[in-house]
Amino acid sequence: MAFFVLPLLAVAPLLAQAEKPHVLFILADDYGWGNMGVHRRDAASTPEEQQGKVEVHTPNMDALIDEGILLERHYTYKICSPTRSSIQSGRLAVHVNPVNSAVTSRNYDDPVSGYAGIPRNMTGIAEKMRDGGYRTHIVGKWDAGMATPEHSPKGRGYETWYGYYQHANDYWHKSTVFLATGEIDACLNRMRDLSMHNETYSGPVRDAISLSAACQEDEESDPGCYEEYLFKERVLKIIQISCSSYYA
Numbered sequence: 001m002a003f004f005v006l007p008l009l010a011v012a013p014l015l016a017q018a019e020k021p022h023v024l025f026i027l028a029d030d031y032g033w034g035n036m037g038v039h040r041r042d043a044a045s046t047p048e049e050q051q052g053k054v055e056v057h058t059p060n061m062d063a064l065i066d067e068g069i070l071l072e073r074h075y076t077y078k079i080c081s082p083t084r085s086s087i088q089s090g091r092l093a094v095h096v097n098p099v100n101s102a103v104t105s106r107n108y109d110d111p112v113s114g115y116a117g118i119p120r121n122m123t124g125i126a127e128k129m130r131d132g133g134y135r136t137h138i139v140g141k142w143d144a145g146m147a148t149p150e151h152s153p154k155g156r157g158y159e160t161w162y163g164y165y166q167h168a169n170d171y172w173h174k175s176t177v178f179l180a181t182g183e184i185d186a187c188l189n190r191m192r193d194l195s196m197h198n199e200t201y202s203g204p205v206r207d208a209i210s211l212s213a214a215c216q217e218d219e220e221s222d223p224g225c226y227e228e229y230l231f232k233e234r235v236l237k238i239i240q241i242s243c244s245s246y247y248a
């Protein structure tokens with residue numbers, strides 16, 4: 001059972017000028033090939049395949065794929081932080097961040113590239129999108145560096161952010177216990193890893209519902225203090241606001 005499974009990251013650089021399309025980028029972490037409905041369409045010939053067909057239902061993604069393009073021979077890096085650093089910086093993972101370093105790692109001899117995540121002197125996609133007239137927002141998992149403000153989503157050009165910094169997080173407690181990161185560090189293991197910034201505030205998320213894990217006992221399928229729920233609500237709000245300004 002993995003209650004800390006690495007979740008979704010959505011980047012929604014939003015519209016500033018009417019002729020530009022909205023861009024919604026969703027990165028699903030550790031998403032298995034067999035977890036996509038389109039890969040379960042063939043008749044099942046083994047008990048495992050039959051079980052897979054019973055368990056896997058992704059009608060929304062299947063519909064997007066049916067209307068769009070599915071790249072079946074797309075290659076990516078094998079682990080999370082390098083992949084995310086690659087997407088954010090527009091470089092191959094080997095040229096930006098080949099290692100899933102602990103956030104505490106540091107090379108004192110190199111204050112530019114000697115931290116986990118993207119080296120400070122690289123430009124990110126959000127900065128480029130903003131230069132191109134977009135509004136930029138990010139929700140979910142970051143995992144592309146947090147050693148200095150420059151490493152954070154704010155420093156990388158996102159106008160707003162709501163999410164967690166490290167490789168993984170506990171969905172209920174929003175903390176980075178050993179189980180979530182594999183790292184033993186007395187201070188880090190006590191950290192609640194959920195923060196945000198907007199125009200007027202930058203720091204930890206403070207509202208009572210987000211900080212609570214009480215809904216763990218709820219029977220409903222989409223409880224209000226669950227981290228994925230909080231991310232979903234935030235993304236929907238961003239989409240709603242940008243669409244209303246678009247149609248205004």
Ligand SMILES: *[C@@H]1O[C@H](CO)[C@@H](O)[C@H](O)[C@H]1NC(C)=O
Binds near residue numbers: 111112114119
């Ligand atoms: C960034 O800094 C590193 C040193 O940490 C240096 O080797 C590299 O050339 C610099 N890259 C850019 C794009 O400035």
Ligand SMILES: *[C@@H]1O[C@H](CO)[C@@H](O)[C@H](O)[C@H]1NC(C)=O
Binds near residue numbers: 200
């Ligand atoms: C920014 O976030 C803070 C903390 O959640 C909130 O109180 C404030 O209303 C937000 N400001 C804007 C402009 O959305």
